[in-house]
Amino acid sequence: MRICFFSESYEPLLNGVAVSVGLLVKRFREMGHEVYVVTSAFPGYRDEDEHVYRVPAIRTWADPEYPVPLPYLSRVPEKLKNLDLDLVHTHTPWMLGWLGLRIAMRKRIPIVSTNHTQYTEYVHYFPFAPKSAKQRFIIGLMRRYYNRCSGVIVPSAYVQSMLRDFGVRTPMYVIPTGNELGTKRDPQARASVRAKYGIPETAQVLLYVGRVAREKNLGLLFAAFDRLAQTYASLYLFIVGGGPWEVQARRLASSLKAASRVVFSGPVSRKEVAAYYSAGDIFTFPSMTETQGLVLSEALGAGLPCVAVRAGGSPEMLVEGEDSLLSENDVDDFAAKIKLLLADSSLYHRLSSNAEKNASRFSTSEMVRRVLTVYETVLSRDEALASCDTSLTEG
Structure with a gap:
C-alpha cells in the first residue's frame, strides 16, 4: 500500500502526535508499505529520509515550538501530484490537513484523519478574541474538515463523543496509540x-x-x-x-x-x-x-x-x-x-x-493492525462506491 501522511507534528518535535505518526511510519515500512510524510520544516534540521517532504514554516509568538506551515509557498504540492498513492492519512485538520484533503480529492482516493488533540482547549495561545468565539470557529472548521474524510480515527471514546457533539458524521474508529517505548522497571x-x-x-x-x-x-x-x-x-x-x-x-x-x-x-x-x-x-x-x-x-x-x-x-x-x-x-x-x-x-x-x-x-502491534483495518475498510467502501457510480453511468 502507498500511503501519504500529513502532520504538523513530526521529527524533531517531541509530543504525542509526533510519536504516533513516527510509530506508524516505522511499522508500516517494516511491513513493506510505501510511506511518505508531509510536514513542517525546522531550522537546522535535515532529513535522511527522502520520502519526507518539508514545507516552509514560520515560528509565531503564540507558540514558537510549533512552526506554522505554509505549504503553498513551496513546490511540495506539485511534487505530490506525481505520487501514485492509494490513501492519504492526515493527523491535523489545519493547513497540512486541508492540503492532504485536496490531494486525496484530486487523486480520487480515500482520506483518513486522526484527531489527536482537544483543540478547543488550546485557544489561549491566540488571545485576540473572546474564548467562546474562538471555540465556535474551531468547532465549525473541524466539523467541515472531518465530514469530508472517509474515516476518522480517535484515541478514545471521549473524543469520539466530543466530535459527534460537534456534528461530525463520518465513521469513527477508536484506536489508542500504543506504547512503543517498552517502558519497564529498571x-x-x-x-x-x-x-x-x-x-x-x-x-x-x-x-x-x-x-x-x-x-x-x-x-x-x-x-x-x-x-x-x-x-x-x-x-x-x-x-x-x-x-x-x-x-x-x-x-x-x-x-x-x-x-x-x-x-x-x-x-x-x-x-x-x-x-x-x-x-x-x-x-x-x-x-x-x-x-x-x-x-x-x-x-x-x-x-x-x-x-x-x-x-x-x-x-x-x-x-x-x-x-x-x-x-x-x-x-x-x-x-x-x-x-x-x-x-x-x-x-x-x-x-x-x-x-x-x-x-x-497498549500494544503497538494491535494499534498498527487496527489502523490497517481502517485503511482496508475505507478502500473497499471507496471501490464499492466507484463501482456503483460506474454502473449508474453505464445504465
Whole structure:
C-alpha cells in the first residue's frame, strides 16, 4: 500500500502526535508499505529520509515550538501530484490537513484523519478574541474538515463523543496509540537518573512526564505536592519535559515551601525518556485536556501507579482502583489520592503490580493492525462506491 501522511507534528518535535505518526511510519515500512510524510520544516534540521517532504514554516509568538506551515509557498504540492498513492492519512485538520484533503480529492482516493488533540482547549495561545468565539470557529472548521474524510480515527471514546457533539458524521474508529517505548522497571536507570539530578535514593518521587504547558494544569500538582511535602520529608517532585510554560512553572515551584525538592529535567529526547520513568514512584497527571494521555500507558509499563484527574481521555487509559486512582480537579482530592499511595504500602504494591500487567493493553502491534483495518475498510467502501457510480453511468 502507498500511503501519504500529513502532520504538523513530526521529527524533531517531541509530543504525542509526533510519536504516533513516527510509530506508524516505522511499522508500516517494516511491513513493506510505501510511506511518505508531509510536514513542517525546522531550522537546522535535515532529513535522511527522502520520502519526507518539508514545507516552509514560520515560528509565531503564540507558540514558537510549533512552526506554522505554509505549504503553498513551496513546490511540495506539485511534487505530490506525481505520487501514485492509494490513501492519504492526515493527523491535523489545519493547513497540512486541508492540503492532504485536496490531494486525496484530486487523486480520487480515500482520506483518513486522526484527531489527536482537544483543540478547543488550546485557544489561549491566540488571545485576540473572546474564548467562546474562538471555540465556535474551531468547532465549525473541524466539523467541515472531518465530514469530508472517509474515516476518522480517535484515541478514545471521549473524543469520539466530543466530535459527534460537534456534528461530525463520518465513521469513527477508536484506536489508542500504543506504547512503543517498552517502558519497564529498571533499577540501574533509576539509580542513574536520580544521581544525575541529585534526587536521593531513599526519596519518594512524584513523577510528571510531558509538555510543560499551561493546559497541562500543573498548578494543581504543585499545590498538592507542597501540601504533602510538609508531612513527607523525603517526598520529591520530578518534572520531566520542557515547553512554553517552563519559565512560569519554575517560578511557581520556587515559591513553594518545599521548593528545594522540586526538580526539573528540561527537554529530554524520546530515546532517553524511558529511563526517566524508572526514577519515579507515583505518576501524577493533572491534565484535563488529554485525548488519550500516552504518557499514562508508558508509566504503567514502568510499574508506576497513576494518580490522574478524571477528565478527557485519561480515565480510559486506566483502571481505577486497580492500577490507578482518579481525582477531581481539586487540590484536596488530588493530594488525598496521592497520600493514599504514600501511606498504604500494600495498596501501592498492588497497584504497581497491576500497572505492569495492564500496560500490555497498549500494544503497538494491535494499534498498527487496527489502523490497517481502517485503511482496508475505507478502500473497499471507496471501490464499492466507484463501482456503483460506474454502473449508474453505464445504465
